């Protein structure tokens with residue numbers, strides 16, 4: 426791995442008596458597309474919230490070795506629902522992402538229009554979110570997150586609320602976008618095929634509270650190749666489908 430953007434070391438987090446992260450170590454390299462996959466309840470969202478600074482660890486640390494001179498590195502987060510402000514236009518929603526950093530001279534209105542263009546939303550710039558399809562709304566949410574020029578883009582099941590055709594279209598779109606903008610991404614999903622199609626590295630959380638296994642490799646060009654991937658069989662074999670609550 427080249428430059429390490431963020432490093433999670435010996436992370437521990439419990440809710441009540443249930444440990445969710447139990448000595449977890451993970452590094453994300455600059456420009457990497459890491460997918461964290463695992464069954465429901467394995468701690469994926471908790472890990473993402475920890476990376477986003479939305480959740481404190483009970484023990485362990487999150488370090489940003491390449492951003493030591495910044496107060497706090499910019500992080501973009503997208504959740505399963507787009508969470509756009511209904512009373513603002515698409516342009517205003519996307520601009521919200523950058524507004525907080527405007528004082529640092531990092532952001533201009535033309536940046537928003539460039540982003541809208543790149544995201545295929547230019548024609549909808551003055552529309553309210555209610556007019557958008559699910560896929561368009563989620564693209565606007567990603568645009569808002571990218572508008573902060575994030576060191577790290579965090580995506581928590583961003584496509585799982587969409588119908589399969591839209592989900593596939595957005596996966597293709599995201600692959601291209603991430604390559605073009607050279608983003609560093611951590612995406613969380615319970616969908617093994619989404620992980621294999623998007624991730625250059627896949628980390629499996631299996632309910633043990635640590636990274637149970639990792640795979641590295643270039644994703645297939647075509648979705649039809651997914652079924653035959655040896656990694657898929659291996660991943661599914663290790664994928665525990667249920668993590669009983671409080672069982673550990």
Ligand SMILES: Nc1ncnc2c1ncn2[C@@H]1O[C@H](COP(=O)(O)OP(=O)(O)OP(=O)(O)O)[C@@H](O)[C@H]1O
Pocket residue numbers: 440445463464465466467468469470471472615670671
């Ligand atoms: N704020 C909270 N308070 C109490 N328990 C929580 C809280 N957040 C998560 N948990 C519990 O921690 C465990 C891990 O949750 P988390 O959401 O991180 O898992 P996940 O892998 O993202 O699951 P899913 O795919 O269902 O979103 C679950 O048992 C969940 O119920």
